[in-house]
Amino acid sequence: MGDAGIGRPDGQPDVKDKISVNLSQEEITKLDADMIFVAAYQDETKNAEDPKAKFQANPLWGHPQGQDRGRQRHHVVHRREPPGRQRDAHRPGQPVRRDPVTPLSAFRVKPRDSGFTRNRPCHHRGVERSEATWSPAVLFEPSGSRLLCTLCPTGCSLADGQVGACKVRRRSGDTGETATRATSVRHLDPVERKPFYHVRPGAQTVTLAAPGCTFRCDYCVNHRISQYGRDHDTWSATPVDASAIARDAATRDAFVALSYSEPSLAAELTLDLAAQGARVLWKSNGFLTPQAADLLAPALTAVNIDIKGTDDTRHHRLTGAPVTPVLDTIRALHAKNVWLEISTPLIPGICDSPRDLATIAEFIAAIDPAIPWHLLRFTPTYRRAQDNPTTPTALAEARAIGHKAGLHHVYVERALGEEGRNTHCPTCRTPVIHRTIWGLARNDLSDGTCPHCATTIQGIWR
Numbered sequence: 130m131g132d133a134g135i136g137r138p139d140g141q142p143d144v145k146d147k148i149s150v151n152l153s154q155e156e157i158t159k160l161d162a163d164m165i166f167v168a169a170y171q172d173e174t175k176n177a178e179d180p181k182a183k184f185q186a187n188p189l190w191g192h193p194q195g196q197d198r199g200r201q202r203h204h205v206v207h208r209r210e211p212p213g214r215q216r217d218a219h220r221p222g223q224p225v226r227r228d229p230v231t232p233l234s235a236f237r238v239k240p241r242d243s244g245f246t247r248n249r250p251c252h253h254r255g256v257e258r259s260e261a262t263w264s265p266a267v268l269f270e271p272s273g274s275r276l277l278c279t280l281c282p283t284g285c286s287l288a289d290g291q292v293g294a295c296k297v298r299r300r301s302g303d304t305g306e307t308a309t310r311a312t313s314v315r316h317l318d319p320v321e322r323k324p325f326y327h328v329r330p331g332a333q334t335v336t337l338a339a340p341g342c343t344f345r346c347d348y349c350v351n352h353r354i355s356q357y358g359r360d361h362d363t364w365s366a367t368p369v370d371a372s373a374i375a376r377d378a379a380t381r382d383a384f385v386a387l388s389y390s391e392p393s394l395a396a397e398l399t400l401d402l403a404a405q406g407a408r409v410l411w412k413s414n415g416f417l418t419p420q421a422a423d424l425l426a427p428a429l430t431a432v433n434i435d436i437k438g439t440d441d442t443r444h445h446r447l448t449g450a451p452v453t454p455v456l457d458t459i460r461a462l463h464a465k466n467v468w469l470e471i472s473t474p475l476i477p478g479i480c481d482s483p484r485d486l487a488t489i490a491e492f493i494a495a496i497d498p499a500i501p502w503h504l505l506r507f508t509p510t511y512r513r514a515q516d517n518p519t520t521p522t523a524l525a526e527a528r529a530i531g532h533k534a535g536l537h538h539v540y541v542e543r544a545l546g547e548e549g550r551n552t553h554c555p556t557c558r559t560p561v562i563h564r565t566i567w568g569l570a571r572n573d574l575s576d577g578t579c580p581h582c583a584t585t586i587q588g589i590w591r
């Protein structure tokens with residue numbers, strides 16, 4: 130899913146580094162060694178005239194024609210060296226790419242002896258390799274001699290022993306089972322990084338991600354876990370104890386976020402976490418059936434859903450699924466008072482035309498103009514490694530389209546600088562929340578209202 134990576138192209142400590150130093154030894158050891166999703170070129174590029182050139186010139190991206198010649202382009206680099214010592218050093222004039230997954234050694238905080246032993250660490254991610262553990266699942270119903278999965282609109286009708294199209298749900302006898310009571314990731318993130326901008330700014334999230342996705346997006350920066358069972362066959366996840374996670378989150382006054390892969394596939398874990406008192410956030414593709422939305426809405430505090438297009442055919446080409454059920458889920462969750470934020474990656478040729486963006490903005494505004502809309506810069510990676518990144522100009526134009534449609538809050542995380550991240554009062558336009566790239570700089574809200582004109586700003590502020 131959309132929340133992408135960390136890593137400062139200038140080599141300075143980033144948000145993750147700052148968070149890491151506050152962790153205990155055990156937590157550091159468990160830290161997601163794998164999930165440093167490099168998005169280095171996405172740093173402040175407000176004044177970049179040619180963002181592609183800036184992207185290509187960034188030394189943090191590995192060189193596809195260097196030491197790693199012959200590998201697939203998106204598998205090029207597995208280490209991050211200090212600036213100036215990149216293993217796949219950039220050659221001027223040559224395109225550079227970097228694998229979005231980097232091992233624990235990239236962190237400045239090294240794992241210390243905590244007594245925690247790893248079981249055959251995966252070579253590129255440092256997480257445990259193991260077999261999937263299957264447990265009873267919700268949202269299955271008999272259909273003749275078959276068992277019908279009603280979690281997502283794919284509607285797999287399974288014979289005994291058959292695995293669904295998502296590869297993480299299956300039939301066993303008369304029971305549906307899931308492999309998603311597990312996680313490939315366990316780390317602390319700021320809530321802004323999911324992204325949620327109207328959910329307790331500055332709060333932390335205990336972030337988990339089970340392998341699997343109902344989409345097959347060809348630009349997925351997290352494809353190593355999301356495309357389990359398709360492009361990647363290694364199960365790299367460990368079982369999750371929902372009560373322990375909920376206690377941990379409560380101790381930190383943190384949310385629990387399911388992100389990076391598709392959280393709706395972890396429906397059972399979501400229900401367990403909520404039953405244990407955790408406040409659960411999803412970064413989701415929204416590809417749910419109405420039954421699933423009904424069942425899961427009460428367990429969800431907030432959901433950020435991607436709208437990746439408006440045309441079913443083009444959306445299907447990009448993701449392997451139509452967009453209509455996504456729009457239905459957004460309406461359903463909003464009707465059930467789940468706090469929603471929407472993200473749209475500006476993907477060249479798929480979802481970047483003014484008409485597409487206006488259609489999305491008008492759809493959101495028709496539901497509620499106070500729903501925040503996050504415009505995401507497209508990252509050339511995976512099967513779209515050859516495409517151009519979104520230009521800052523295109524992001525600025527898209528932001529204007531959102532405002533013209535009547536949306537109160539349209540955000541651009543990095544390419545437009547602080548102005549793109551700040552929350553403004555929709556009435557008097559006073560900036561009321563100031564953000565860094567992945568954190569809170571200053572919150573001037575007074576009990577959820579503008580300190581200047583007392584307009585209520587919608588969101589979850591406590």
Ligand code: SF4
Nearest residue numbers: 278281284285293295
């Ligand atoms: S969640 Fe998986 S098993 Fe269920 S319908 Fe969707 S793809 Fe099929």
